[in-house]
Amino acid sequence: MLLRDFIEDSLYNPHYGYFSKQVVIFSPGEPFDFPSLPSEHAFFQSLRHRYTAFEDVLDYQEPNDLRQLWHTPTELFSPYYGEAIARYLVEDYKYSSYPYHDLNIYEMGAGNGTMMLNILDYIRDCHPEVYERTRYKIIEITTQLADLQQQGLGHSAYARGHADKVEIVNKSVFDWDQYVSSPCYFLALEVFDNFAHDALKYDWQTGTPYQSHVVIDPRGEMFEYYSRTLDPLAAQFLERRHAACKSYPHPLSGSRFMNSMQSLLPFRDSLTMPEYIPTRLMQFFYMLYQKFPNHKLISSDFHKLADGVEGLNAPVVQTRYKRQMIPVSTPLVHQGYFDILFPTDFEVIEPMYTAITGRFARTYSHEVFMSGRADIEETQTRNGENPLLSWYKNASVMITV
Numbered sequence: 116m117l118l119r120d121f122i123e124d125s126l127y128n129p130h131y132g133y134f135s136k137q138v139v140i141f142s143p144g145e146p147f148d149f150p151s152l153p154s155e156h157a158f159f160q161s162l163r164h165r166y167t168a169f170e171d172v173l174d175y176q177e178p179n180d181l182r183q184l185w186h187t188p189t190e191l192f193s194p195y196y197g198e199a200i201a202r203y204l205v206e207d208y209k210y211s212s213y214p215y216h217d218l219n220i221y222e223m224g225a226g227n228g229t230m231m232l233n234i235l236d237y238i239r240d241c242h243p244e245v246y247e248r249t250r251y252k253i254i255e256i257t258t259q260l261a262d263l264q265q266q267g268l269g270h271s272a273y274a275r276g277h278a279d280k281v282e283i284v285n286k287s288v289f290d291w292d293q294y295v296s297s298p299c300y301f302l303a304l305e306v307f308d309n310f311a312h313d314a315l316k317y318d319w320q321t322g323t324p325y326q327s328h329v330v331i332d333p334r335g336e337m338f339e340y341y342s343r344t345l346d347p348l349a350a351q352f353l354e355r356r357h358a359a360c361k362s363y364p365h366p367l368s369g370s371r372f373m374n375s376m377q378s379l380l381p382f383r384d385s386l387t388m389p390e391y392i393p394t395r396l397m398q399f400f401y402m403l404y405q406k407f408p409n410h411k412l413i414s415s416d417f418h419k420l421a422d423g424v425e426g427l428n429a430p431v432v433q434t435r436y437k438r439q440m441i442p443v444s445t446p447l448v449h450q451g452y453f454d455i456l457f458p459t460d461f462e463v464i465e466p467m468y469t470a471i472t473g474r475f476a477r478t479y480s481h482e483v484f485m486s487g488r489a490d491i492e493e494t495q496t497r498n499g500e501n502p503l504l505s506w507y508k509n510a511s512v513m514i515t516v
């Protein structure tokens with residue numbers, strides 16, 4: 116199978132995939148009271164305690180050394196992170212479509228459903244006239260998380276009030292088949308990183324690309340081989356990227372002469388190191404173009420990740436065992452036990468998004484986007500540090516403008 120299909124199966128197979136099996140997204144419970152904390156360090160300590168307590172409770176209910184527990188900014192900084200996104204949504208909606216259209220929000224990959232609750236709470240409390248017009252749809256591939264999102268809506272009378280505004284659709288965004296002609300906002304927060312990629316290697320001398328395939332033998336051993344035939348999606352990605360981007364990082368960048376020399380080195384592979392290409396993300400942009408022609412995208416993801424496997428734009432492949440994160444050096448790992456997450460090269464992705472959808476986008480650092488929209492007083496510690504702004508230095512926010 117293609118590496119892309121192998122990754123997708125490892126992450127999302129409904130029976131043994133990583134997301135369907137062991138995933139638990141940390142929730143801190145009560146929001147952190149930042150102004151009462153002396154410093155960012157104190158916040159970190161308090162978070163560590165809550166993390167341990169959270170897992171102690173889970174272990175008490177059901178011990179599990181393989182529990183895959185992780186966190187996202189939506190959870191750590193709830194409700195402030197969600198409110199910052201909500202502020203942006205309402206401002207843009209009031210400017211561009213109110214009162215002619217409803218505020219239609221689609222969120223793909225909503226995790227615990229916290230963003231949805233934080234956004235709806237904010238709109239209800241601060242903009243009741245907009246709340247009247249708000250509809251929220253979640254598109255969620257993982258059944259267990261879709262169930263959790265539904266439960267969240269029944270959690271309190273306050274949350275229950277949103278129930279008639281929300282619909283949770285338990286399917287992959289790639290299976291979405293409804294045409295949505297009205298203006299809408301499409302949220303994608305930490306979802307691109309788990310979209311499957313293909314891997315290509317290039318011939319040092321001719322530049323010919325070869326595409327990665329995975330073979331699993333009857334004993335379950337995995338092998339990777341590179342085929343000279345590109346599948347249509349990988350070929351389309353290369354064409355699209357070439358047309359949309361003036362320049363982009365490439366394993367063959369450097370002089371032709373040096374590349375030819377590389378191939379002559381003794382014991383040197385005739386192919387370059389792998390480059391991981393976001394074929395599924397490109398497909399997602401086509402889906403937006405075809406099914407949501409009037410969307411505005413709001414996405415956030417990592418532009419950089421530490422401890423990746425070898426290669427350009429390479430993923431981090433890791434598992435959590437006995438509360439320790441363990442990175443490994445290949446994506447060819449036992450399906451379902453490992454998270455496989457990729458950095459997003461926004462310099463490439465932004466022009467590709469525009470070329471495919473015909474809509475312009477802009478990318479901000481997490482800090483810049485948040486500093487214009489978050490409640491700075493509520494998220495600042497006593498010594499003036501602000502973890503909402505200073506954490507997630509490796510994340511960017513790309514929005515349609």
Ligand SMILES: C[S@@+](CC[C@H](N)C(=O)[O-])C[C@H]1O[C@@H](n2cnc3c(N)ncnc32)[C@H](O)[C@@H]1O
Pocket residue numbers: 134140187188189190223224225226227254255256257260286287288289303304305306309310
């Ligand atoms: C890393 S979590 C992020 C959760 C949430 N957005 C947050 O920031 O807390 C990724 C989420 O995307 C979902 N997801 C991944 N691929 C998807 C797809 N193709 N269609 C819909 N949801 C998807 C996962 O099930 C999960 O809920």
